[in-house]
Amino acid sequence: MPSALPLGDPAPADGLLPTSVVDGVAERAFGVYLHVPFCRVRCGYCDFNTYTATELRGVSQSEYAGHAQREVDFAARALELSGLPAREASTVFFGGGTPTMLPASDLAGMLAAVRDAWGLASGAEVTTEANPDSVDAAYLRSLADAGFTRVSFGMQSAVPHVLATLERTHDPERVPLVVEWARDAGLQVSLDLIYGTPGESLEDWERSLDSAIACRPDHLSAYSLIVETGTKLARQIKSGQVAEPDEDLQADMYELADARLADAGYGWYEVSNWARDDDHRSRHNLAYWQGHDWWGVGPGAHSHVGGVRWWNVKHPAAYAGRVLAGESPAAGRETLDAETRRVERVLLLTRIRDGIATAELDQHGRTAVAGLIADGLVDARAALRGTIELTLSGRLLADAVVRRLLDD
Template sequence: MHVPFCASRCGYCDFNTYTASELQGSGSSPDTWLEAVRRELTRARATVGDRAVDTVFVGGGTPSLIGAERLGAVLATIRSEFGLAPGAEVTTESNPESTSPEFFAGLVEAGYTRVSLGMQSAAPHVLRILDRRHTPGRAVDAAREARAAGIAHVNLDLIYATPGETTADLRGSVEAVLSAGVDHVSAYSLIVEDGTAMARKVARGELPAPDDDVAAERYELIDDLLSAAGLQWYEVSNWASSAGARCRHNLGYWLDGDWWGVGPGAHSHLAGRRWWNVKHPARYAAALAESADPEADHEVLTPTEQHTERVMLRLRLAEGLDLDLLDAPARAEADRAAAADLLELRGGRAILTRRGRLLADRVVQDLLLASETAPA
C-alpha cells in the first residue's frame, strides 16, 4: 500500500511523494486516496480471487500522516475483500514526528503487528544534511511508545555514510537504536539519486559525494555493533533478533513471491507479470472513480530476467543462493569468488561472506556474466 503524502521532501528522496503545496488544487487528499485504495482493492479481489493475504506493508511517503483511523480503514478493507491469513504480518512505516502513544494504540486496535520508523541518524547535523525534520531523540522515544502500546515488532531505519557523518556519529546512532530495544534494524548506505535536491547540491560542490570506502567501514561497524547485541543479518541491509522478527513482507519480494501494490505509482507482480500504477494521486483516483484500470504500464518477465532476479535477490539473503540455479560457467565463477573470500560454499548453497556483502553487486554481476559470456 503506497501512501504518497509527506509533510516535506527529504533531500535524498526520489520516491513518489507529494507535499500539501504540491497537491494544492488537484483535489487529492488522504480521503480521496482512501476511497481510491478501496476501489483498487475491490479490483484486485476480482483478479486474484479467493486468496488470503499473508502480509500487508503500508509504505510511503509518510503513512503516519494519514492517522491511525485511516490506516485501520485500509486494513479493514483488506480483511473484507480478501481476509488475512492466520498470523499475518501487518506493517506500517511511520515518521517519528507524526506518531504518539495514541497513534500506536490505534494501530494495535486496528490489527497492525509491526511498525517501521525512519530514524536515519541520531546526530543533529546529519539529520540536517538529510533534510529530516524530527529531533534526534524522537525516533527512539517513538520506538519505545510503539513497544509499550503492544506492537509486536518494531524496526528502526538508519542511513549511513552521509557527507559530514563521523564514525562517532554513526556509533552514537547505533547505540541509540539499541537503547530502544527494537527487534529489527535496517541500515542503508546513502545513495545520491539523480533529480533529488541532494544530487543538485553534490553537482554544485556544496556537498561531497558519499565515499565507498567510508561506507564499507561504516557497514562493518554497524554489523559489529548489531551482532554483539544479538541482532543477526538475514539480508545485506537488514538485521533481526530472531527468525520471527524478520520482515516477512520483504522476504516475499526477495523470494520472488506474488504481491499486489495498491496506490499511486505502486508496483505489482503476479506469476511473472509486473505492472505499475499511474504516479499522480489525482490521476490514480480519477481512473478508479471511473471504474478504469489505474495501470500505467507493464512488463512480462522472460525466463532470463526471472533467473537474473533470483540470483540477484536470493544471494543477498543469509540463506544464500541454491547452487542448482547456476549453470557450469556460473558455478566455476562461484568457486573463484569463494577462493577470493567473497562467497562461502556449503550445503549446496552460495552464501556471501562479510567481505562479499560489501561487494554483493559485483559478485552477482560476475556470476551472471559468466553464464552470458560462456562459449555456446
C-alpha cells in the first residue's frame, strides 16, 4: 500500500500561505505538478499513492479531471490572496500512477485549466508520464495538439523476466514503437529504467541499456531499485521468495550505465539522470532540486512555495470531498526554518552536476572539501572554481558526501 503521509501542522481550509513566501519570489520559477493516481495493476515494488479500479471506493475515475481542475482554480486564488505576484507556469508535469490511464481529452482539460489559471511561459516544458502499453500514436498526437512537449515512458527493463519480477505489464518490444510515435508527434522522449531487480544480472542490465540507447531518446533516467517497507516486494524478500537487491551489483550497474550513456553522447546532470544536451534536461525536476516553487495537484501531491511545504489527503474520495466543498485538500503543512532550508539546499544541489557553490557551505562544509577531494569523491578542478561537483565515485556515495559536508 502507499506510504503514510508525513506529520505536520494543520493546514488552513482557505489554503492561504504566510507572508514570508513573498520574500525572494522574483528569483524562483513556478511549476505545476498534477498527480493522476490510477494504475491498471499495482506493481509489487511501488509505494506511490496509486489506486486500481477496485480500490477507489466512492469516487469515479471519470470524474477525476474535473476534481483536479477545481484544485487548480483554488490554487490560483490562494496564491493571489497570499500576496504572490502572478507567475506563468514554466513547467507542468503529469505524474502518477499512470496519467495516460485517463483519456487524452482529460489530460488536455487539466492542462487547459493550468493555462487559464496562470498561463504558460514561452517555451514551457509540459511532460506526462506514460506506460508503453497505455498509449498509441493517435493518443500521443492528441497530447501534442493539446500543448504537451514531452513524454516520459516507464520502460524499466528490456528483459522479460526482470519485467515479470517488477510486475510490469508491457511487452518490451513495444518501447521502440511508442518512442517512434511520440517523436513523430513532435514530443521529446525520456525513458525510465530501474536496475538491481532481484534476479537481474549485469548482462540483463547491459541488454536494457543497449535497447534504451537504440531508441535514441532525448533523456534517460536510471534508478536503483529501492525496497520500500510495506510493499509486496518487501514481503517477498522477507519471506525468502526473492533475493534482496545486491548493493555491490547495483554499483557495478550504475558504473556501466554511466559509461554506456557517455559513449552514446548522454551527459549526466543529476545522479540518476542523463540528457542528450542541456536543452533536454528535465526542467521540472531541476526546479525541485534547485528549490523553486510548485503547486502539487491531486491526492497525496506535495507542494512547495517559498519555504512552506504541504501535502494533500491521500485517497481520491477524500480529495474529491475537499475540492468539491471549495476547501484546501491539504492534510498538513510545515514552514521550514532557515537551517532546514540550508540543509535541504546542500542535499539537493550536491546531487546535480552544476553543484553547489563552496561559498554556500558553512565553515565545517568548506573544511570537509579537501578530504572529499582526497578520497576521490569531489572533482578537484571544479572545487578550485568554487563549485562542489561529484565524481563518479562521489555519485555512488552521494549521501555520504552530503553527510560529510553537513555533519559537525
